[in-house]
Amino acid sequence: VSWDNIDVHTMMLADEIRTNTFREAIERMVKPGMRVLDIGCGTGILSFFAERAGAANVYAIDSNPIIKTAKALAKKNGFERIEFIKTSGRDFELPEKVDLIVSECLGHYVFTDALLPIVLAAREQHLAPGGHVIPSRVVLSSAFVTSAPNDPRIDFYDAKQKHYDLDLSPLRTFARGRFRKLRIPKGTLTKPIDMGEIDLTRAKTQPITTSGRFALPAPVTVHGLAGWFYADLAPGIVLHTGPDSPPTCWEQTYFPLLEPTVVAGSGQVQIAQVPTDISAFLRWSIEHDGTITANDDLVQLHLISSR
Numbered sequence: 001v002s003w004d005n006i007d008v009h010t011m012m013l014a015d016e017i018r019t020n021t022f023r024e025a026i027e028r029m030v031k032p033g034m035r036v037l038d039i040g041c042g043t044g045i046l047s048f049f050a051e052r053a054g055a056a057n058v059y060a061i062d063s064n065p066i067i068k069t070a071k072a073l074a075k076k077n078g079f080e081r082i083e084f085i086k087t088s089g090r091d092f093e094l095p096e097k098v099d100l101i102v103s104e105c106l107g108h109y110v111f112t113d114a115l116l117p118i119v120l121a122a123r124e125q126h127l128a129p130g131g132h133v134i135p136s137r138v139v140l141s142s143a144f145v146t147s148a149p150n151d152p153r154i155d156f157y158d159a160k161q162k163h164y165d166l167d168l169s170p171l172r173t174f175a176r177g178r179f180r181k182l183r184i185p186k187g188t189l190t191k192p193i194d195m196g197e198i199d200l201t202r203a204k205t206q207p208i209t210t211s212g213r214f215a216l217p218a219p220v221t222v223h224g225l226a227g228w229f230y231a232d233l234a235p236g237i238v239l240h241t242g243p244d245s246p247p248t249c250w251e252q253t254y255f256p257l258l259e260p261t262v263v264a265g266s267g268q269v270q271i272a273q274v275p276t277d278i279s280a281f282l283r284w285s286i287e288h289d290g291t292i293t294a295n296d297d298l299v300q301l302h303l304i305s306s307r
């Protein structure tokens with residue numbers, strides 16, 4: 001993600017489910033006089049909600065020059081109690097502890113924005129005893145995708161005909177070795193697999209690997225995995241991004257397999273991250289009948305080393 005691209009921020013702001021669910025949670029949790037830290041403030045939208053809900057001081061941090069725009073928007077809208085701090089989030093000082101940390105730290109399958117570790121470290125350093133975190137908990141799920149979703153970015157290389165009379169097939173591995181943001185039709189998914197949860201109020205570190213066990217009543221042809229999450233933002237306020245819920249800007253995360261594979265019986269699914277400083281790649285595998293079907297690690301490593 002390029003955070004100085006306005007289109008990315010527009011996509012997030014235009015997602016009213018995302019933005020209004022955060023707004024409701026902030027309105028529920030902020031009491032007049034509270035001190036709030038907004039991690040990865042972007043355009044400043046969550047800080048604006050916090051000040052409007054009565055926060056005495058809001059500290060809004062972001063590593064990207066977009067923070068200048070947030071400052072300008074605050075001025076334009078008459079917000080006066082927000083201090084903007086440009087920082088990578090790893091080492092920053094605040095003049096006081098805060099009562100609430102809010103962060104839209106939710107990338108694809110949660111991890112790709114690499115913001116979660118920043119939130120967990122900031123909680124240890126900056127949250128006053130008894131303080132709260134939005135989101136407080138994230139729950140991850142996956143399911144097998146039993147028919148190939150349409151995606152021209154992948155299908156291009158699956159086409160039988162040659163492009164430009166050239167054999168481009170080595171690129172197919174790259175196209176299928178990357179996760180994709182995609183709306184996965186519900187009817188093409190098996191029963192959800194529980195991939196675990198993260199308690200943002202307690203966890204010291206983020207999980208690198210998530211995994212879940214499955215037991216299939218009958219063999220299925222698997223084209224890939226779908227992954228998604230829901231996040232508890234405040235008591236009774238949940239942000240859903242699953243295939244059963246109205247679409248959000250996350251859609252679902254599609255993890256294609258190199259080839260359709262018949263999976264039967266029981267086994268384990270793993271979706272793990274390969275973290276980098278500013279992002280994280282994801283790798284995935286299905287273990288069944290003693291065999292492991294996975295995306296190609298070399299593809300991921302190539303992508304990382306070429307950054």
Ligand SMILES: C[S@@+](CC[C@H](N)C(=O)[O-])C[C@H]1O[C@@H](n2cnc3c(N)ncnc32)[C@H](O)[C@@H]1O
Pocket residue numbers: 003012013039040041042043044045046061062063064066087088089090104105106113114115118
């Ligand atoms: C998902 S966007 C959320 C923006 C805004 N809070 C919203 O809800 O529209 C994440 C923001 O975190 C910022 N960010 C990413 N990594 C960061 C880091 N290590 N430290 C501070 N900000 C970071 C990005 O620049 C981006 O603006």
